[in-house]
Structure formats: C-alpha cells, structure tokens
Amino acid sequence: MIKINELTKNFEDICAVNHVSITVPDGVMFGLLGTNGAGKSTLLRMLAGILEPDGGDIYIDNEEDHTHLTCKENFFYLPDSPYYFSNASIEEMARFYRNQYPQLDIEAVHYMSGALNLDILCPLRTFSKGMKRQAFLLLALSSNTKYLICDEVFDGLDPIITEVMKNLIRQEMKERELTVIVASHRLRDLQDICHNIAILHRGGILTAGELKGRATDIHKIQCVFEHVNLDYLKNLLDVMHCQRDGYFTTLIIRGGIEVIMKGIALADPVFSREVPLTLEETFMTVMEGTGYDVSKIL
Ligand SMILES: Nc1ncnc2c1ncn2[C@@H]1O[C@H](COP(=O)(O)OP(=O)(O)OP(=O)(O)O)[C@@H](O)[C@H]1O
Numbered sequence: 001m002i003k004i005n006e007l008t009k010n011f012e013d014i015c016a017v018n019h020v021s022i023t024v025p026d027g028v029m030f031g032l033l034g035t036n037g038a039g040k041s042t043l044l045r046m047l048a049g050i051l052e053p054d055g056g057d058i059y060i061d062n063e064e065d066h067t068h069l070t071c072k073e074n075f076f077y078l079p080d081s082p083y084y085f086s087n088a089s090i091e092e093m094a095r096f097y098r099n100q101y102p103q104l105d106i107e108a109v110h111y112m113s114g115a116l117n118l119d120i121l122c123p124l125r126t127f128s129k130g131m132k133r134q135a136f137l138l139l140a141l142s143s144n145t146k147y148l149i150c151d152e153v154f155d156g157l158d159p160i161i162t163e164v165m166k167n168l169i170r171q172e173m174k175e176r177e178l179t180v181i182v183a184s185h186r187l188r189d190l191q192d193i194c195h196n197i198a199i200l201h202r203g204g205i206l207t208a209g210e211l212k213g214r215a216t217d218i219h220k221i222q223c224v225f226e227h228v229n230l231d232y233l234k235n236l237l238d239v240m241h242c243q244r245d246g247y248f249t250t251l252i253i254r255g256g257i258e259v260i261m262k263g264i265a266l267a268d269p270v271f272s273r274e275v276p277l278t279l280e281e282t283f284m285t286v287m288e289g290t291g292y293d294v295s296k297i298l
Pocket residue numbers: 011014015016034035036037038039040041042043183
C-alpha cells in the first residue's frame with residue numbers, strides 16, 4: 001500500500017504539488033486525472049524517487065524511506081517518453097532493466113513481444129510511437145515489480161491493442177496484486193479499468209475516491225417532476241450541474257446519496273433514480289465547479 005501524506009513540491013514560485021494526501025490500496029489501478037500543469041507528473045516523479053519532495057511523506061508498505069534499494073526493485077516508472085539507448089532493441093532493454101529488476105522475466109518478454117508482433121531484436125528507434133509504448137509496457141509488466149507508475153499508459157495505442165494491454169494489466173493485478181498508478185487524460189480508457197481516482201488541479205486534490213463505489217461523493221440522479229422547482233433543490237442540495245431534456249431532469253449533486261435522495265423526495269418527483277456517472281462526467285463536473293472552462297478540454 002502507498003500512503004502519501006501532505007506531499008508538496010515547489011519549482012521556484014510555482015507550487016506544482018500542494019499538500020497532497022492519497023492512499024493507494026494494493027492490487028488496484030489508481031488514475032490521476034487533471035488539467036495540463038495540474039501536477040500529475042511531478043507527483044509521479046516524487047513517487048518514483050526521481051524528484052525530492054519539499055514537504056510531506058511517502059510510505060510504501062508502511063516504510064517511510066522508499067528510496068531504499070529494496071523499494072526501488074518494487075517500482076517501475078514508465079515516463080511519457082521513456083529513454084532507450086540509440087540502437088537498443090527490446091531484448092537489449094530487457095537485459096538492461098534486469099540489472100535493476102533481477103526478477104524480470106525474459107521469457108515473458110519474448111512471449112508478449114511475439115503475441116504483439118513486435119520484433120524483439122529490431123532497434124526501438126525504428127518503432128512507431130504506439131509500438132514503442134507497447135514495447136515499454138511489456139518490459140514494465142515483465143519486470144514483475146509490485147508497483148507500476150505510468151505517465152500516460154495507453155497513449156498512442158490503437159483501440160485493439162489498448163484492450164489487449166488492459167487485459168494484460170488486469171491479469172497481473174489479479175494474479176500478483178500489481179498496483180498501477182497512472183496519470184492520464186484518456187478518461188474513456190480509464191473508465192473500465194481504474195478502481196480509484198484522484199482529480200488534481202493547480203497542485204491540489206479536488207476529489208478522490210473509488211470509481212465504482214460512491215466514495216467520490218458525486219451522484220447523477222435522473223428525475224421526472226410534474227412541477228420542478230430547481231431553486232428549491234439548489235437551496236437544499238449541492239447541485240453541481242442540471243440539465244433538462246423533455247420530461248427528464250438530470251442532476252449531478254455532491255453529497256451523501258441518502259441525503260440527496262431524501263432532498264429530491266421533498267421536491268415531489270414523479271420518478272427519480274441514481275444512474276451511473278461516467279469518468280468524463282465526474283471530471284467535467286468537478287472542473288466546472290472550479291470555474292475551469294471545460295470547453296478547452298473537449
Ligand atoms: N522541472 C520543472 N521546472 C519548473 N517548473 C516545472 C518543472 N516541472 C514541472 N513544472 C511546473 O509544475 C507544474 C506541474 O507540472 P506537471 O508536469 O506535474 O503537470 P501535469 O499535470 O503532469 O501536466 P500535463 O497534463 O500537461 O502533463 C506546471 O506548472 C509546470 O510548469
């Protein structure tokens with residue numbers, strides 16, 4: 001388990017990460033979402049031990065000093081543009097990574113490269129962007145680390161390979177409790193694989209919680225009213241977004257679901273029910289709440 005407590009990083013007068021606290025349970029995929037410049041990469045780089053925090057603590061499996069060698073063996077950090085030697089192939093990179101990750105499974109590298117139709121001996125510089133991403137993801141998964149930290153994970157992958165990679169990651173999470181922390185803007189790709197998310201903005205956390213549970217405390221309620229009094233509802237509940245479409249009124253509301261449903265019942269609906277909120281809707285609603293111009297994102 002990773003526990004981040006009040007983590008802070010400044011670059012001169014920019015506060016890139018501002019007192020962020022997050023807990024990442026074992027065996028899950030944790031998605032870090034946020035606008036450009038929100039602080040996602042900086043947070044990941046501190047987790048990977050590349051950047052020194054200015055404040056706060058990182059506990060890995062209850063150990064505070066995660067720069068310790070045994071901890072490093074448990075971390076694979078995959079940056080947005082991974083480094084490789086000029087003529088290196090997948091096989092050479094596997095041998096290089098084996099110095100840091102003695103548990104790296106060379107057979108798995110061969111198997112996955114074959115399954116993905118990647119030439120294991122071909123220089124990586126001749127690969128397309130998506131092929132390079134596949135190569136580094138398979139190297140990362142074969143390294144058998146407990147934690148995989150990715151700055152963008154499915155970027156550049158076509159829809160079929162994205163599904164293949166998701167399945168490989170799911171398998172590793174299930175079989176050996178691999179924990180993946182990923183910063184990404186590809187919300188649709190994260191929707192069905194992330195267990196937990198945190199939305200960052202200007203270095204701080206806007207919301208965090210389980211994606212499928214109700215821990216984010218944002219709910220989407222579809223209602224039909226004979227006579228709707230939106231002002232009444234807005235006074236009663238923290239209505240973040242409201243859309244009317246024919247008979248239907250769709251409300252996105254922050255708060256506990258029981259309180260929300262009781263509040264809606266007071267407005268005397270003909271019909272009301274909670275419907276699932278997509279990751280995009282969660283993100284847009286949270287960002288709208290900060291006054292962010294969401295049209296910049298879409
Ligand atoms: N090495 C650096 N020197 C100075 N400022 C930096 C440095 N790295 C990041 N920053 C600043 O810190 C803030 C957070 O940057 P970061 O790269 O963590 O954002 P991000 O959420 O990953 O953004 P994006 O989605 O665009 O990749 C930005 O304002 C950025 O300009």
